[in-house]
Amino acid sequence: MEAPLEGVVAVVTGGSRGIGKGIALELGAAGATVYVTGRTLLPGDHPLPGTIAETAAAVTELGGHGVAVACDHHVDREVEAVFDRVMRETGRLDVLVNNVFSSPTMVPWLGRPFWELPVAAWDETIDVGCRSHYVAARFAAPLLLANGRGLIVNVSSSGAVQYSHNVVYGVGKAAVDRMTADMGHELAPHGVAVVSVWPGLVRTELVALGAQETPDGRRVLTLPGEGEFDLADAESPRFTGRAVAALAADRDVLARSGRAFPVAQLAAEYGFTDVDGRADGVQVRPDAGPPPGPE
Numbered sequence: 001m002e003a004p005l006e007g008v009v010a011v012v013t014g015g016s017r018g019i020g021k022g023i024a025l026e027l028g029a030a031g032a033t034v035y036v037t038g039r040t041l042l043p044g045d046h047p048l049p050g051t052i053a054e055t056a057a058a059v060t061e062l063g064g065h066g067v068a069v070a071c072d073h074h075v076d077r078e079v080e081a082v083f084d085r086v087m088r089e090t091g092r093l094d095v096l097v098n099n100v101f102s103s104p105t106m107v108p109w110l111g112r113p114f115w116e117l118p119v120a121a122w123d124e125t126i127d128v129g130c131r132s133h134y135v136a137a138r139f140a141a142p143l144l145l146a147n148g149r150g151l152i153v154n155v156s157s158s159g160a161v162q163y164s165h166n167v168v169y170g171v172g173k174a175a176v177d178r179m180t181a182d183m184g185h186e187l188a189p190h191g192v193a194v195v196s197v198w199p200g201l202v203r204t205e206l207v208a209l210g211a212q213e214t215p216d217g218r219r220v221l222t223l224p225g226e227g228e229f230d231l232a233d234a235e236s237p238r239f240t241g242r243a244v245a246a247l248a249a250d251r252d253v254l255a256r257s258g259r260a261f262p263v264a265q266l267a268a269e270y271g272f273t274d275v276d277g278r279a280d281g282v283q284v285r286p287d288a289g290p291p292p293g294p295e
Contacts, residue, residue: 014038041053141192153244200263236276
């Protein structure tokens, strides 16, 4: 049986580990060619495990075709070169997933009021995680337009609509969702959809590193000012990946364009589950979606 995304070409930014890796793996499992961008080239280049080459190899093992592309998303010319390479090698682009985010850099800033943060916190959070999404979309758009259809997925957070972590995090995520709405408006006549997805608390390598074991044997993550979260209830990175793969395979995805969706909602609507069979995700407030954890 043909894989649902056979022949589809995708770019996933920030795919060395975490949510980006989970998305790349699920697109690969559905048969896509996936270009994985990031800065971690070799084991040991980053304090956390994972490289773009390892992710690309896993994509191929799952039935897709993974391609590792070194890219620093602070540098516009490197981003442009990614899409030049995609066009040169495949002649098309069907899906862009904007995931890259400076999660490790943000850890010391969690739960701190804006007047205690260095001004650099604004620059880093808005540059990689908001501006980076705009730049990648800018260079991807001509390739998507040439197809007459396509999909841009922006990894965002319910922090766009509720207080989470700090001021700069919320501003950045709100900007991403506004970008989704406005890009969706401009691209709709061309058949290209733009959707934000809100993962819940995800068991990324960074989250696992920050978790503590309780006396009763649970692994919990404490987010300053937000509470304690049991990692047994958290989502795997591949849960978000399955959401993206479902969106990419949906012939009517344009009907969702310009809006943001919790991953758990997409699971209910498309009928997929997490790797452990669950589909509910972690919720803190039913009206606000899942708790935004560091990506």
